[in-house]
Amino acid sequence: xxxxxxxxxxxxxxxxxxxxxxxxxxxxxxxxxxxxxxxxxxxxxxxxxxxxxxxxxxxxxxxxxxxxxxxxxxxxxxxxxxxxxxxxxxxxxxxxxxxxxxxxxxxxxxxxxxxxxxxxxxxxxxxxxxxxxxxxxxxxxxxxxxxxxxxxxxxxxxxxxxxxxxxxxxxxxxxxxxxxxxxxxxxxxxxxxxxxxxxxxxxxxxxxxxxxxxxxxxxxxxxxxxxxxxxxxxxxxxxxxxxxxxxxxxxxxxxxxxxxxxxxxxxxxxxxxxxxxxxxxxxxxxxxxxxxxxxxxxxxxxxxxxxxxxxxxxxxxxxxxxxxxxxxxxxxxxxxxxxxxxxxxxxxxxxxxxxxxxxxxxxxxxxxxxxxxxxxxxxxxxxxxxxxxxxxxxxxxxxxxxxxxxxxxxxxxxx
Amino acid sequence: xxxxxxxxxxxxxxxxxxxxxxxxxxxxxxxxxxxxxxxxxxxxxxxxxxxxxxxxxxxxxxxxxxxxxxxxxxxxxxxxxxxxxxxxxxxxxxxxxxxxxxxxxxxxxxxxxxxxxxxxxxxxxxxxxxxxxxxxxxxxxxxxxxxxxxxxxxxxxxxxxxxxxxxxxxxxxxxxxxxxxxxxxxxxxxxxxxxxxxxxxxxxxxxxxxxxxxxxxxxxxxxxxxxxxxxxxxxxxxxxxxxxxxxxxxxxxxxxxxxxxxxxxxxxxxxxxxxxxxxxxxxxxxxxxxxxxxxxxxxxxxxxxxxxxxxxxxxx
Numbered sequence: 001x002x003x004x005x006x007x008x009x010x011x012x013x014x015x016x017x018x019x020x021x022x023x024x025x026x027x028x029x030x031x032x033x034x035x036x037x038x039x040x041x042x043x044x045x046x047x048x049x050x051x052x053x054x055x056x057x058x059x060x061x062x063x064x065x066x067x068x069x070x071x072x073x074x075x076x077x078x079x080x081x082x083x084x085x086x087x088x089x090x091x092x093x094x095x096x097x098x099x100x101x102x103x104x105x106x107x108x109x110x111x112x113x114x115x116x117x118x119x120x121x122x123x124x125x126x127x128x129x130x131x132x133x134x135x136x137x138x139x140x141x142x143x144x145x146x147x148x149x150x151x152x153x154x155x156x157x158x159x160x161x162x163x164x165x166x167x168x169x170x171x172x173x174x175x176x177x178x179x180x181x182x183x184x185x186x187x188x189x190x191x192x193x194x195x196x197x198x199x200x201x202x203x204x205x206x207x208x209x210x211x212x213x214x215x216x217x218x219x220x221x222x223x224x225x226x227x228x229x230x231x232x233x234x235x236x237x238x239x240x241x242x243x244x245x246x247x248x249x250x251x252x253x254x255x256x257x258x259x260x261x262x263x264x265x266x267x268x269x270x271x272x273x274x275x276x277x278x279x280x281x282x283x284x285x286x287x288x289x290x291x292x293x294x295x296x297x298x299x300x301x302x303x304x305x306x307x308x309x310x311x312x313x314x315x316x317x318x319x320x321x322x323x324x325x326x327x328x329x330x331x332x333x334x335x336x337x338x339x340x341x342x343x344x345x346x347x348x349x350x351x352x353x354x355x356x357x358x359x360x361x362x363x364x365x366x367x368x369x370x371x372x373x374x375x376x377x378x379x380x381x382x383x384x385x386x387x388x389x390x391x392x393x394x395x396x397x398x399x400x401x402x403x404x405x406x407x408x409x410x411x412x413x414x415x
Numbered sequence: 416x417x418x419x420x421x422x423x424x425x426x427x428x429x430x431x432x433x434x435x436x437x438x439x440x441x442x443x444x445x446x447x448x449x450x451x452x453x454x455x456x457x458x459x460x461x462x463x464x465x466x467x468x469x470x471x472x473x474x475x476x477x478x479x480x481x482x483x484x485x486x487x488x489x490x491x492x493x494x495x496x497x498x499x500x501x502x503x504x505x506x507x508x509x510x511x512x513x514x515x516x517x518x519x520x521x522x523x524x525x526x527x528x529x530x531x532x533x534x535x536x537x538x539x540x541x542x543x544x545x546x547x548x549x550x551x552x553x554x555x556x557x558x559x560x561x562x563x564x565x566x567x568x569x570x571x572x573x574x575x576x577x578x579x580x581x582x583x584x585x586x587x588x589x590x591x592x593x594x595x596x597x598x599x600x601x602x603x604x605x606x607x608x609x610x611x612x613x614x615x616x617x618x619x620x621x622x623x624x625x626x627x628x629x630x631x632x633x634x635x636x637x638x639x640x641x642x643x644x645x646x647x648x649x650x651x652x653x654x655x656x657x658x659x660x661x662x663x664x665x666x667x668x669x670x671x672x673x674x675x676x677x678x679x680x681x682x683x684x685x686x687x688x689x690x691x692x693x694x695x696x697x698x699x700x701x702x703x704x705x706x707x708x709x710x711x712x713x714x715x716x717x718x719x720x721x722x723x724x725x726x727x728x729x730x731x
Contacts, residue, residue: 002436002437003437003440003441031704031705031706032705032706033706071574072566072570072573072574073566073573073616073617074573075566075567075617075619082437084617096594097594099594099596100594100595100596103596103597104596104597104598226447226450226451226454227450227453227454227480229480229481229482229483230483231482231483231484233482233483235482236482236483239482243450243479243480244450245443245447245598272481273478274477274478274481275481275482284440284443284444285443286442286443286444286446286447286450286479288481299454323594335603337599337601339598339599340451340454340599393597394597394598397596397597397599398599399594399596399597399599399601401601401603406601406603406604406605407593407601408593408594408595408596408601411594411596
């Protein structure tokens with residue numbers, strides 16, 4: 001069975017949590033004890049409907065304030081697919097948590113309140129989905145029940161959104177519009193007779209029909225060495241395996257490889273997954289590789305195919321999503337974690353900041369505040385082996401770690 | 416453990432190494448996480464309760480480092496109210512795999528006056544574990560504790576990161592978690608802090624059972640249907656054996672055919688009626704169940720935020 005990870009995005013009160021609760025309810029994924037708890041609490045609060053957000057807003061502070069603060073991961077499955085939904089916050093101040101949720105997702109839902117239409121937050125969510133190159137995006141125009149299921153209203157919002165789409169740099173993104181009411185359950189899992197003018201799929205039908213081949217940007221094989229396995233036991237005295245995860249493409253026994261940074265050449269001798277040998281390791285498999293030659297490799301080094309090298313450089317420019325209350329300032333030093341590799345980096349220059357409404361207008365600056373997004377140049381103390389993010393999601397992304405607090409303070413997408 | 420295969424085996428399961436198969440994708444993700452722990456930390460430990468989730472973790476750790484042994488010990492925080500079947504199983508597993516096991520007892524914390532035993536109808540030692548755990552972390556200076564928690568278990572768990580940083584009081588600050596992006600796990604901490612690591616965060620209860628079935632992993636017998644002396648309270652079935660669960664005189668003991676879905680402290684783990692004697696039947700039963708796993712954990716029903724509050728105090 002396939003697994004599909006979906007990130008949700010939408011402004012406060014657009015009904016993301018309600019939508020997820022509705023999906024769980026209509027696919028009969030809510031167990032009876034959880035449903036009872038929702039019924040009980042909804043009644044206590046005096047609501048005349050079931051408050052599905054209670055299923056996803058897991059923190060006391062979230063329930064008190066009625067908002068989502070941090071990403072919740074929700075699981076359900078149909079006969080066809082397993083789903084993981086990253087329910088991300090809508091508040092501007094939690095934009096970083098939205099980037100977090102979207103970074104591991106293959107598809108996204110952007111919710112729009114049919115009464116409000118495209119607002120500043122919609123720009124932001126669309127921009128982030130673009131930045132992260134999420135290939136399949138559904139624009140769910142929600143609360144259709146509150147606009148009398150008006151086709152005109154729906155078309156007007158769709159037209160506004162299409163204006164945004166014209167400005168995006170990631171043109172391969174597939175965008176689907178669906179009119180829904182999460183509260184009433186229209187076009188979420190089941191079709192409604194209230195939108196006879198809409199002939200497309202329901203939200204769930206859309207995801208059920210998605211072909212994974214269409215949503216992945218595979219890239220070429222990269223094998224960062226995560227852990228060196230040297231048992232030194234009688235049975236495996238000379239075993240020297242390089243454990244890691246294959247990113248992009250495939251690696252096979254007999255492939256000629258180059259070890260970075262030493263640029264030493266060798267050939268893949270064996271590929272193990274646990275105690276079984278395989279001829280080929282596909283992407284995202286956590287294998288252990290042995291080489292024909294004794295070469296010195298340690299954590300953070302990388303094996304790549306001899307005919308397909310990444311960029312090896314001590315500097316790069318990237319789009320940064322800043323996630324900390326202390327600003328990023330030109331001249332500051334941070335740890336760049338690129339895959340499993342950590343190097344020290346100095347901020348050379350902050351180029352253009354994206355305007356807060358994400359309308360695409362740049363402004364000059366030399367510092368970034370929480371939730372700002374900008375182009376930033378870095379100089380490193382050691383070279384790293386990278387690809388552009390648009391060509392390789394894994395090898396083109398990194399995180400920034402504050403050297404004093406150890407916090408993850410930024411996410412980067414190499415351009 | 417099976418031996419090295421000498422031939423080059425190109426099995427059909429080669430396909431399964433791709434992440435198009437859900438359970439194999441989860442397995443590959445968990446192995447990656449466990450290796451990150453071994454690489455990034457000085458003194459990691461695997462928290463082992465003898466339950467299905469921590470048994471699954473042990474199997475994943477074996478796979479992560481083969482043909483080396485698991486490069487960290489296991490630790491069991493024993494409430495003293497464990498099912499005897501679980502303890503027997505624990506000791507056998509550790510011996511068979513040649514692993515190091517550390518046991519620390521809640522009873523010792525009670526004797527030292529650090530925690531107070533609860534009394535009455537709903538008394539349980541579950542929350543007392545936290546103190547014993549935090550003391551053990553300090554004693555051994557563990558900087559990473561691998562645990563078998565899953566995000567589908569409970570709504571506060573659903574908010575937890577894979578690398579979840581705790582301060583030097585062992586506390587979880589749910590408002591200020593580190594962003595976790597792509598596959599990159601940031602394990603940088605200060606002395607005194609520790610990280611709780613959850614490699615099977617993205618697994619569901621059914622995933623764990625499916626994996627146990629696929630891998631033919633042995634689990635304690637209490638997970639399968641057996642006859643047991645029990646009594647009913649609040650619509651749940653409690654074990655009347657060993658006298659550990661508090662029972663009123665009017666609560667009548669009867670023999671029932673039951674199994675346990677979750678194996679925690681006996682005083683807070685209810686049984687379910689079941690005739691599932693095999694792993695196939697268990698998987699079938701979980702698939703059709705309309706009650707969540709935590710529905711049988713009385714300590715989660717204490718309040719809407721029971722789990723979150725325990726986690727803030729350092730519960731794992």
